[in-house]
Amino acid sequence: MGYTIPLEKIIDYSPEKLREFHSYGYEYIDNRQFALKPEVVLGTLERALPYVEEAKRLFLEMEWQGDGDVELLWIPPFAFPFSLKVSPVGIVIWHVKQSEDGISYLLSPIELPFEEFSYANAA
Numbered sequence: 001m002g003y004t005i006p007l008e009k010i011i012d013y014s015p016e017k018l019r020e021f022h023s024y025g026y027e028y029i030d031n032r033q034f035a036l037k038p039e040v041v042l043g044t045l046e047r048a049l050p051y052v053e054e055a056k057r058l059f060l061e062m063e064w065q066g067d068g069d070v071e072l073l074w075i076p077p078f079a080f081p082f083s084l085k086v087s088p089v090g091i092v093i094w095h096v097k098q099s100e101d102g103i104s105y106l107l108s109p110i111e112l113p114f115e116e117f118s119y120a121n122a123a
Contacts, residue, residue: 007041010074010092013109015050018094021107023062029097029104035071041092055094059105067099073106081113 038048052070060066073093077086094107106112 005089008043009089010041010072011051015054017109018051018054018058018107021058021094021109022111023058024106024108024112025062026104026106028102029073029095030102032071032073032097035073035095038070038072041072051094055096055107058107059096062105064096064105065098065100068096070094070096084110084113086110 038052039045042048042051055070056064056066059070073095074090075093076090077088080086080091091108091110095104097104
């Protein structure tokens with residue numbers, strides 16, 4: 001595939017690490033054609049399941065109603081200020097879009113430069 005970061009390098013942490021991620025709520029992320037299924041990135045559904053279950057648990061704590069599919073959104077490093085020193089791999093955001101009202105819930109490994117959209121401010 002040349003010059004493409006291998007999928008197995010995108011998520012290099014354990015499911016428990018999601019507990020340390022920053023949480024956000026946002027209305028509305030409607031263009032999801034570029035969202036990735038966790039099982040595609042992690043290789044198998046069996047390997048992805050602990051991550052998805054942990055993400056669901058954290059989303060429920062954010063008042064997610066339990067509908068919608070957990071997916072991954074990739075944000076390239078050039079979308080962030082250089083001062084954040086984002087990895088050349090970019091950032092993978094765990095995402096679920098609530099089916100009932102379209103609110104998106106996000107988990108990010110770094111604090112996003114969009115603090116006004118943090119879950120604490122969205123609630």
